[in-house]
Amino acid sequence: MNIFEMAHIPLNKAIEVMQLDAGAAAIIATPERTLEVSIPVKMDDGSTKVFTGYRSQHSTVLGPAKGGVRYHQNVSMDEVKTLAFWMTCKCAVAGLPYGGGKGGIIVDPAQLSKRELEALTRGYIDKIAPLIGEKKDIPAPDMNTNAQVMGWMMDEYSKIAGQFEPGFITGKAIGVGGSLGRTAATGRGVVVAALEALKLQGIEPYEATAAVQGFGNVGSWTAKLFCDAGVKVIALGDVNGAIYKADGFDCYDVDAYAKKTGSIVGYPGSKPITNAQLLAMEVTVLAPCAIELQLTKENAADVSASIIVEGANGPTTPEADEILEEKGVLVIPDILANGGGVTVSYFEWVQNLYRYFWTEKEVIDKQTEMMIKAFHEVHAKAKEYGVPLRVAAYIVALGSIAEAMKIRGMV
Numbered sequence: 001m002n003i004f005e006m007a008h009i010p011l012n013k014a015i016e017v018m019q020l021d022a023g024a025a026a027i028i029a030t031p032e033r034t035l036e037v038s039i040p041v042k043m044d045d046g047s048t049k050v051f052t053g054y055r056s057q058h059s060t061v062l063g064p065a066k067g068g069v070r071y072h073q074n075v076s077m078d079e080v081k082t083l084a085f086w087m088t089c090k091c092a093v094a095g096l097p098y099g100g101g102k103g104g105i106i107v108d109p110a111q112l113s114k115r116e117l118e119a120l121t122r123g124y125i126d127k128i129a130p131l132i133g134e135k136k137d138i139p140a141p142d143m144n145t146n147a148q149v150m151g152w153m154m155d156e157y158s159k160i161a162g163q164f165e166p167g168f169i170t171g172k173a174i175g176v177g178g179s180l181g182r183t184a185a186t187g188r189g190v191v192v193a194a195l196e197a198l199k200l201q202g203i204e205p206y207e208a209t210a211a212v213q214g215f216g217n218v219g220s221w222t223a224k225l226f227c228d229a230g231v232k233v234i235a236l237g238d239v240n241g242a243i244y245k246a247d248g249f250d251c252y253d254v255d256a257y258a259k260k261t262g263s264i265v266g267y268p269g270s271k272p273i274t275n276a277q278l279l280a281m282e283v284t285v286l287a288p289c290a291i292e293l294q295l296t297k298e299n300a301a302d303v304s305a306s307i308i309v310e311g312a313n314g315p316t317t318p319e320a321d322e323i324l325e326e327k328g329v330l331v332i333p334d335i336l337a338n339g340g341g342v343t344v345s346y347f348e349w350v351q352n353l354y355r356y357f358w359t360e361k362e363v364i365d366k367q368t369e370m371m372i373k374a375f376h377e378v379h380a381k382a383k384e385y386g387v388p389l390r391v392a393a394y395i396v397a398l399g400s401i402a403e404a405m406k407i408r409g410m411v
Contacts, residue, residue, distance in 0.1 A: 004085075024402040027410065185340045191229060244271045285306075
């Protein structure tokens with residue numbers, strides 16, 4: 001089973017439970033369009049190398065496609081199609097006027113110079129330009145891309161359009177139309193969802209412990225905002241390993257250490273553990289914020305957390321879901337929990353369209369309000385249909401998309 005097939009398992013369960021119209025189900029199950037492009041880049045040594053890039057627009061039923069662009073050596077069409085599908089559902093769950101999109105380039109950006117990376121970025125935009133725009137498809141940062149990459153993309157697209165086009169892309173630096181509050185947005189959404197789940201279980205934040213797998217942008221902000229909320233973070237992991245501290249970490253200090261050394265491993269006063277031990281840690285909340293397919297049928301039975309909040313996309317396989325459900329673990333799915341990034345991207349887009357910008361407090365307050373509302377809508381559907389939160393989240397998403405299809409005369 002590939003990742004695209006895996007993503008359709010909870011979708012199909014939701015379709016069955018809610019008895020969705022067959023025509024609507026068929027439309028939702030397949031992407032509207034996918035594009036593969038070749039990007040020639042003149043390298044610093046004088047040679048020319050050709051890179052492969054993708055852009056998938058899964059749906060534009062609710063609005064323009066929306067989704068990040070990742071740079072990674074393992075990017076594939078299946079991965080991009082799956083992530084675009086998840087973005088469609090994520091936007092619908094959050095109540096955003098967007099469909100789902102995703103892009104990527106097969107490259108290890110660490111192997112490129114800054115000039116080569118810029119040339120690759122501009123070449124990618126040149127190739128996908130006919131499909132994108134502030135009312136068609138709005139890219140954003142993802143794995144191994146950042147505000148600088150978004151700046152190059154915006155500049156290249158503005159040249160092609162012949163005018164300044166800040167609303168065509170989100171995740172930009174503040175100086176060119178970025179939004180305050182965007183950097184921490186995905187991690188903030190993870191924490192908001194976790195805190196609502198704790199309330200449901202009658203647990204105060206100061207009574208809870210957490211383990212966070214992954215210490216990139218999402219994981220580091222999840223950890224820091226857990227600390228701000230009073231949750232004791234006792235285990236942290238990154239690509240190099242994991243660390244444990246029984247009395248909890250000062251996650252801001254760990255972040256400073258990681259920025260200085262390149263890893264959390266070796267943080268003073270911590271005990272080294274494996275990422276496998278982190279996933280099995282006896283905590284209230286486990287937050288997998290790294291990459292896909294971390295909780296599987298091989299290790300799901302070892303999970304000791306009572307709540308899992310998915311900061312990463314697709315960290316839990318369908319087989320693991322079944323095991324976790326049998327164990328009584330509450331799993332807050334990715335399409336709900338990590339929707340904070342796209343929510344604040346939506347705010348950035350709105351601010352760009354109006355050329356009027358909000359304070360950071362306004363952004364945080366609006367994001368928190370929208371994500372709490374989405375959490376309780378999903379929880380209500382879970383109770384109504386007697387299904388896990390993951391299936392309930394798809395029911396919420398499918399309901400919004402199917403209604404729009406009906407109004408538009410598509411089904």
